[in-house]
Amino acid sequence: MKCSLRGSDHLPAFAMNGDFIIGGVFSIHYKELTETDNYTTVPEPPSCARGINSRELRFSRTMIFAIKEINNSTELLPGVKLGYQIYDSCASVPMAMHAAFQLSNRQDPAFQTGDNCSSSGMIVAVVGESGSTPSISISHIFGPFNIPLVSHFATCACLSDKDQHPTFFRTIPSDQFQADALAKLVKQFGWSWIGAIHSDSDYGNNGMASFLSVALREGICVEYIESFYRTDTTSKIRRVANAIRRSTAVVVVAFAAAGDMKFLLEELAQDPPPPRQWIGSESWITDPHLMSFSFCAGAIGVAIQQSVIPGLRDFLIDLSPSEVPVSSVLTEFWEDAFNCSFTKSTTIKGKLCDGTEDLKTLNNLYTETSKFRITNMVYKAVYAIAHAIHNALCQEKESTTRCDKHITLEPKQIFTELRKVNFSRNGYHVSFDDKGDPPAFYELVNWQNKKNGAIELITVGYYDASLPKGQEFLIYKNITWVEGSIQAPVSVCSESCRPGTRKVLHKGKPICCYDCIPCPEGEISNMTDAPDCIPCPREFWPNSVNTECFPKPEEFLSFDEILGIILAAFSVSGACMAIITAVVFFYHRTTPIVRANNSELSFLLLMSVTLCFLCSLTFIGAPSEWSCMLRHTAFGITFVLCISCVLGKTIVVLMAFKATLPGNNVMKWFGLPQQRLTVASFTFIQVIICIVWLVVSPPFPMKNLNTYKEKIILECALGSAVGFWAVLGYIGLLAVVCFVLAALARKLPDNFNEAKLITFSMLIFCAVWITFIPAYVSSPGKYTVAVEIFAILASSFGMMLCIFAPKCFIILFQPEKNTKKYLMNKN
Missing domain, CATH: 3.40.50.2300 (Response regulator)
Structure with missing residues (x-):
């Protein structure tokens, strides 16, 4: 065989x-x-x-x-x-x-x-x-x-x-490394919106697939992807060129062979596109023939490392004419390079190659030996x-x-x-590694214009895949960008969303195309291009630009603010007024007008009114466990004491009138001991209610996070709402009883009938506290406390002005009326 x-x-x-x-x-x-x-x-x-x-x-x-x-x-x-x-x-x-x-x-x-x-x-x-x-x-x-x-x-x-x-x-190196280098190069300069073209070959298709895979992981979006081959029709290559011309992406990544890029750039040269930043693969970025296309100036890409091979240049250049005819390839190269022929039958323009030709005079890719x-x-x-x-x-x-x-x-x-x-x-x-690949190392090269207008290839950095992640690139020279700019161009579909906003994607478009929407109330974003906003914790609130959460300001009625100062001033003024009134009454205690109006209950009433004025001070300031319990119980007890005294005075007026009737000895049943017992009994009931309230569910300080979203209201929670309304209800009941009895006695035929004054004071008291309820419920934050203080002060001033002001006026300015004869005069 x-x-x-x-x-x-x-x-x-x-x-x-x-x-x-x-x-x-x-x-x-x-x-x-x-x-x-x-x-x-x-x-x-x-x-x-x-x-x-x-x-x-x-x-x-x-x-x-x-x-x-x-x-x-x-x-x-x-x-x-x-x-x-x-x-x-x-x-x-x-x-x-x-x-x-x-x-x-x-x-x-x-x-x-x-x-x-x-x-x-x-x-x-x-x-x-x-x-x-x-x-x-x-x-x-x-x-x-x-x-x-x-x-x-x-x-x-x-x-x-x-x-x-x-x-x-x-x-x-494998294109996998090159694709990774190109994607990281694009990412390093902040380009998230690019165009992509590639050769319709194994080199271009696989290289671009690897690049897109890495680019997707790096958050880079591609506006268009076009493929072509040098043997394609002119119309197809023109379609690729038009995609580049019409695109909004400034950066174009070209993963193509040098022979393919030649045809595309020739098509683009007929109608140059808007300024484009070209990113090239090693196959074409170092090709000197392509550097004649001036609209590509500023292109950057990865290239195989330059090297020195001693003796190679001399070997390539020292090709003698005698060696050439031996090889048909060298013969064709020589004839095309020097536009001559070795045989007369194929003489070009009648010129024979005579042996005087010198390769050193040529300028083509064969003699380009400066960069291996x-x-x-x-x-x-x-x-x-x-x-x-x-x-x-x-x-x-x-x-x-x-x-x-x-x-x-x-x-x-x-x-x-x-x-x-x-x-x-x-x-x-x-x-070689297990896959037959060498270690990956690339130079980063840049097409820069020389003074004469020609483009030269400048090495500006390198990419070493063996270095730790994030340190693979090193750029040690200035890069000249498209149109000779020293600043890297911007190529994004949408501008970056600043902190305080979030991205909202456009439906049907790549993830790089979005709108920037301010964060909703109570949420922040502290990074650029945040996909979502983060809610602040409950006790925190964003700053004015929604970039950081700060502790919410705590609000309460304090002695440092105008409202607190005014209310405190009225409270102290009212207490001083009550004390001054008590001093006046004590100084004139032997006068008929003081003695005729039950001086003991009057002094007790002035003391209780003073306490009512002062208890309003407990409502001002930051709530604490003790202040919350004190303010409500002190308010409830002092007001009951006050109303009890007024009620006692009203009963005394009625009893006094009954006692003037013939045969009626009713006053002996409501003398001083009974008056004291009445006041003590009514007050004791309120004390019992307060004690039960404090034992079962006392008021306590709390942070109100619901009334206002942007601040915290420090307030006293009622603990037991039943206890609170029981205290108020008991005060209201006594006030109504007092008002009814005073109203019945207001037309008694005394020359100085105190029941009229009590009637007006109770009318004011009831009006204030009836309007207090809806105002208290609807007032937000610290104004709830202010309404409560206002009700206390208004009702206290009402009693002071209605009951004691007329008497003080007579004592101080109309002493002629402060006589027994005047008081006993029925006319």
Whole structure:
């Protein structure tokens, strides 16, 4: 049995024999040449359309440089020569797969006779591809053969799946890290409203999916998501451009390949959009060709770290005209670069390449060697494979390294050793984790305008995924933003809600679009963009801007405020008036008007009125346990004492009239002992009521949180409402009885009938306390206490003015009426 190669072969772009062959796949041409099959003849082998990608050519030449450097090394693989076969995929998946099959089979049309086809024709490892989509395809081909594929530029996170791509490695970080870096970059500058565009490829689709996943967790909203590919129709690319032009989002995150961005920016350049802050992925943000679009000035993004590769620049530039014709790729590159031809049949504009051309005079991506980024990833990939081969072949003996190049190496051995490589080259570390990914480190780059108007790429910081959370970014240079501004632009759907307000989302819109509503009464928000307001504790109340809870002010009728001072002044004045009246009465105690009106009850009444005035002072000030019990019981007892005295005086008037009738001796039944007993008995009943009230459920101080929401009313709770109304009711009962008896006696034929005065005093007393009840119930807070004090003072003044004022007036100003003759005169 003989194994034969089926189909047409595809020659490598560059090749060199060696003891062990390393494969390479690069998109050296921009696209594949498309031809229509007529299905009558065998199709021609696939080929590339004319047009060299200078950057990819530099990558392939860097691989050649690294292999030559390794072959000249005395430390790495001494005595072993590495060869290479580098294929051009023409940025096409079918061509990349074709190259993968070629690398797996080599060029032998027939090999290994026997029962089974061996794998002796396979290369040991492959470097490539630049794109994620072709890398996915060729990884599926190499996987079953255990051929390691080390990519320098395929960043799709999907390639980290070891079940799908078991032999895939890369020297460039996964897009998962890049997506995380871009999302945190957007979050760091406070942009919550962005537009998103991406390549319609594995790179763009997976990268954008990873970015959106992180952005969602970071609270970033996306106004639009548009995808496109370089081969799309002009109308579709124009639709993407119009979405950017019409959007309200200032920031545009572009997760796209450089080739795709070229077509989109060309479309935008025809009608530049409003100022937009571009955020770029590493695939296009460092592409010098795209920096010619001036409306993208200020763009920032993540880029692979710059590096230094000694000798590479000289190797790339020192390409002599004699070497060029050997390679069809270099021939095409040379002819296009210098606009000449090596053969007369293909002479362009009649110019022949004469050997005087010098690459140093060119300015294209091949000769752009000032900043090695992805180029270094190619360099590291080659060295990683070389170290894996070295570890499989070589042994250290007596301080010397010996390598057996005659050992038959299987790709599986290289795959095993690649997982363990750990070395540094030119100061850059190379290793792989369990997923075949390297440590993630990016530079933060910024497109800044130079004085001549051109855009240059400036490194302004870095992102290191290995650092603790929140410390991954470091920005150490000033960033130039869109339109040359030194201030970061604002890109939000809605302005941030200040503390004291809360967010109310717009129905059907992203969470970043909302209105700011002030917190309801009694609630606060102490953070920006608070989703909800927090109720203050019951004894706290918000400040004027609803950002902080403060203890509610405690309100009570105090001696420090105007109302308290006025009431206290009237209380003391009334007490002084009663005392002065008592002094006047005592001084004139022998006069007829004092003696005729029961002087003992008068003095007792003046004492009780004085106590009534003074008990109102107990209602002023902060309530305490003792003041609450004292104020109500003192008020109840003193007023009953007062009314009892008035009632006694009224009964005396009635009895005195009855006693003047012939044969009536009623006064002997209501003399001084009976008057004293009457007053004591009525007062004792009130004392009993107060004692029962205090024992069963006494008044107590409390904080009233219900009357006012914004303040606390310190007041005395009644304890037992029945006790309180019993005290008031008993006072009212005595007052009514007193009023009725006084009214009956008001027209008695005495010249000085005290019953008239008592009637008026009781009328005032009853009127005051009847109006007191609704006023007391409806008055809020400290005014409840003020109403109660007013009722006490009004009724006390009423008795003083009605009962004692006329007598004092006669005593002091009309002494001629203060005679027995005048009082006894019936006329």
